[in-house]
Amino acid sequence: MDTKTKTNTYIANTYGRFDVVAVGGHGSVIVDEAGKEYIDLGSGIAVNSFGVADPVWLAAVTEQASKIQHSSNLYYTKPGADLAEALCARTGMKKVFFSNSGAEANECAIKAARKWAADNKGADCYTIITLENSFHGRTITTLAATGQDVFHKDFTPLTEGFVTAKANDKDSIREAVAANKVAAVMMEAVQGEGGVVPLEKEFIDEVFRLAEENNFLVIFDEVQTGNGRSGKFFAYENFGVTPDIVSTAKGLAGGLPIGATLLGEKVKDTFTPGLHGSTFGANPVCCAAALSVVSRIDEKLLSEVREKSDYVFNTLAGKPGIEGVTGMGLMIGIKTSKDASEVVAKCQENGVLVLKAKDKVRLLPALNIPFDLLKKAVDVIAEAAK
Ligand SMILES: *Cc1c(COP(=O)(O)O)cnc(C)c1O
Numbered sequence: 001m002d003t004k005t006k007t008n009t010y011i012a013n014t015y016g017r018f019d020v021v022a023v024g025g026h027g028s029v030i031v032d033e034a035g036k037e038y039i040d041l042g043s044g045i046a047v048n049s050f051g052v053a054d055p056v057w058l059a060a061v062t063e064q065a066s067k068i069q070h071s072s073n074l075y076y077t078k079p080g081a082d083l084a085e086a087l088c089a090r091t092g093m094k095k096v097f098f099s100n101s102g103a104e105a106n107e108c109a110i111k112a113a114r115k116w117a118a119d120n121k122g123a124d125c126y127t128i129i130t131l132e133n134s135f136h137g138r139t140i141t142t143l144a145a146t147g148q149d150v151f152h153k154d155f156t157p158l159t160e161g162f163v164t165a166k167a168n169d170k171d172s173i174r175e176a177v178a179a180n181k182v183a184a185v186m187m188e189a190v191q192g193e194g195g196v197v198p199l200e201k202e203f204i205d206e207v208f209r210l211a212e213e214n215n216f217l218v219i220f221d222e223v224q225t226g227n228g229r230s231g232k233f234f235a236y237e238n239f240g241v242t243p244d245i246v247s248t249a250k251g252l253a254g255g256l257p258i259g260a261t262l263l264g265e266k267v268k269d270t271f272t273p274g275l276h277g278s279t280f281g282a283n284p285v286c287c288a289a290a291l292s293v294v295s296r297i298d299e300k301l302l303s304e305v306r307e308k309s310d311y312v313f314n315t316l317a318g319k320p321g322i323e324g325v326t327g328m329g330l331m332i333g334i335k336t337s338k339d340a341s342e343v344v345a346k347c348q349e350n351g352v353l354v355l356k357a358k359d360k361v362r363l364l365p366a367l368n369i370p371f372d373l374l375k376k377a378v379d380v381i382a383e384a385a386k
């Protein structure tokens with residue numbers, strides 16, 4: 001059997017896949033089984049922060065893998081400690097819990113918020129408000145947090161205690177806060193799966209005002225927007241606010257599984273031994289990879305992310321067949337007159353891999369994509385959208 005047939009025979013049928021068998025590559029170029037090369041504007045859904053087989057990343061991974069690949073959280077390990085310190089130094093957050101995915105990072109954020117509320121406001125203050133069109137993961141609890149009914153169907157009953165408000169609608173969030181005993185509001189600064197829709201500063205400011213007035217926590221889900229993607233280390237920095245809890249995953253370890261939940265001043269001591277855990281959490285190889293990634297997301301790289309972002313926005317906006325460009329940094333949604341799937345297929349045919357989010361073409365290239373490859377790929381997109 002070839003890989004496609006074997007996949008369709010033996011792997012659970014949960015994904016719609018593009019007709020590409022990726023076997024290798026270098027940087028922002030992916031090579032398929034037939035030897036065809038693609039410019040990769042998806043980076044494995046915002047995961048391969050420095051592209052494929054990046055030499056610096058590879059050295060960090062192989063060095064740690066050759067020392068000790070795993071030891072469990074029964075013992076101390078240096079990569080996890082170093083990474084937690086680096087994340088706290090970067091953000092002013094106080095402590096970090098490590099897990100293996102975005103959904104788990106959000107589960108931890110939700111548990112921390114409920115525990116904080118139980119300790120500080122009472123056991124009945126467990127409601128977490130999330131936003132319509134949000135995406136927070138695929139576990140039963142993070143599905144409950146996800147404000148899109150299409151993901152809920154046939155999986156009910158979901159975890160109780162979640163309420164949705166309309167994104168960028170101050171009245172809606174005020175009403176939700178007034179009607180519930182609230183532990184936290186959880187939101188993405190740019191809704192990724194929801195169609196690459198940034199929140200407005202005024203809306204975010206109102207959430208923080210309500211949090212102050214009603215003593216609840218603010219959680220940012222930076223699973224997709226984090227780790228340099230928005231042109232800042234975390235996307236919330238673009239709004240000049242300081243959340244109580246931040247979850248991140250996808251791009252943090254540049255292609256290895258990791259989740260991290262950052263706990264701020266108010267919640268830094270909420271967890272005590274036995275309240276939460278993860279066997280693979282703070283895995284040394286994943287943490288060494290992440291430490292390497294985080295250390296490279298400096299001001300120079302971030303300013304290049306912003307410059308490349310401006311290039312994509314300026315080049316595509318107003319082109320024939322392009323109705324709008326949204327997003328932030330290298331997280332970009334393109335509304336095309338043609339069906340987005342048609343544009344995605346055309347790009348693939350012409351050697352450019354792009355993604356979809358709702359009815360938009362979505363770009364999530366590696367943070368260090370070379371400008372010449374980005375320019376070539378943008379020309380292919382413009383042509384495909386015509
Ligand atoms: C991808 C994503 C998740 C889920 O991450 P997994 O690693 O797939 O569990 C959660 N929140 C946001 C914003 C995401 O983009």
